[in-house]
Amino acid sequence: MSSKKPRSSQGKVAFVVGVGCIGLAACGLEEGGFAARSHGDGGQNPGGPLRKIGGNVAGLLGRGLTLQINGGEDLVIAEDGPFVFSTGVATGAPYSVKVKGQPTETYQRCTVKGGDGTAGDKNVLDVEVTCALLPSCKELHTDFPALPNGVYLMSPNGDSDTTAYCDMVYDGGGWTLILATTNNSGPDELTAASSKEEIAPGKKKYMTTDRMKALAALSSQVHVRESGKPDQSITSTRDSEPITNLRKGQLVNFGMETLGAAAQVARWTGVYAVEKTLGFSCAITDQTYPAIYWACGNNEGMHLVRSLSVWKHEGETPNKNIPMDVFLR
Incomplete structure (x- = not known):
């Protein structure tokens, strides 16, 4: 069975904090968000604390799945389980989690549920990504x-x-x-x-x-x-x-x-x-x-x-x- 290696890139986004992580404990997901800070262009962060965006992946059989938030940060997922983007989203700002690259070690189609919304006063950790084999x-x-x-x-x-x-x-x-x-x-x-x-x-x-x-x-x-x-x-x-x-x-x-x-x-x-x-x-x-x-x-x-x-x-x-x-x- 043929396979492809996924390509991952770090895009420019409004707020970037460290690198993406997989696993809630590894990401330190207490109730608070990321600390607010200015972006590299010298402008001030207008939204206060940044909220963490993440969720859970289920059904993944092989490597190659890449998630993306707000058209910027890419997060390569290696296995089932929780994930969190390092890119924070300010309270009141929109977020959108998409599948940028489908699994290509074992070919599957992964879909996102609850990936679009507006950040509130808590972290968003209930984005669901479900992967399944294709039927034909x-x-x-x-x-x-x-x-x-x-x-x-x-x-x-x-x-x-x-x-x-x-x-x-x-x-x-x-x-x-x-x-x-x-x-x-x-x-x-x-x-x-x-x-x-x-x-x-x-x-x-x-x-x-x-x-x-x-x-x-x-x-x-x-x-x-x-x-x-x-x-x-x-x-x-x-x-x-x-x-x-x-x-x-x-x-x-x-x-x-x-x-x-x-x-x-x-x-x-x-x-x-x-x-x-x-x-x-x-x-x-x-x-x-x-x-x-x-x-x-x-x-x-x-x-x-x-x-x-x-x-x-x-x-x-x-x-x-x-x-x-x-x-x-």
Whole structure:
């Protein structure tokens, strides 16, 4: 997993006292504020005692979180727990605590609650900073657009973690891998990945049903490719049956047999979005995830179900399994 080192700078602010500290005891947080003093420009402090601004960080998994107060002082946070800025704020003056840099050792999104206000006659020590894993590669790509393809830790359902491969390049990036077969496997031969196991091409793993359904609820498209060949693929149209079926844990083409081949194909784009690959006529009633697609009644169609991982194209022989990957975005 890639990582970045955060940059920290000391900006110019109205009142600067020492350096930021982490831990209430280390900061000496008695009820009083910082002593008032003049700034370096020779002007007098107009507000009397300066109030301390701080709070608590929860959920942080790695390094890289940087907080900032009033657009000036930066405070790098290394772990969960209390923090206090060294920059004091005069009584009656506004304060604003923001996240300047998100964690990049383990990629997370941290948010601030109670970070804006006006200093009163007491220290402000109840700013809450909460950090959480992002739910998908799409969200990772949004927050960290320079991330390359690779395996990242995320939490689609917000309760449990999963380690999944992200395609950050194809068609704008942000695709989360949910299932990967090999040339000797179909969905029945795969095993559900635990939170510590990678869901990556060639791993013969699939995302657990609860996590997949949570991810599908946040996604609008399904993308199926021959492993390692992004352009040898199909991608569903936005919010059509393929993704709405997966949100229920069903085959992506469940219940579509009455639409006819042309309408079935119209739910997809890509080089293999043709009737010979995606058209089918059988009623599908008993197949659930990790099965993905069953072109039943079409010997030359796409079969990613049971022990099959093939999309046999017109005129091709023999009909044998190939590695296939399924992504959501």
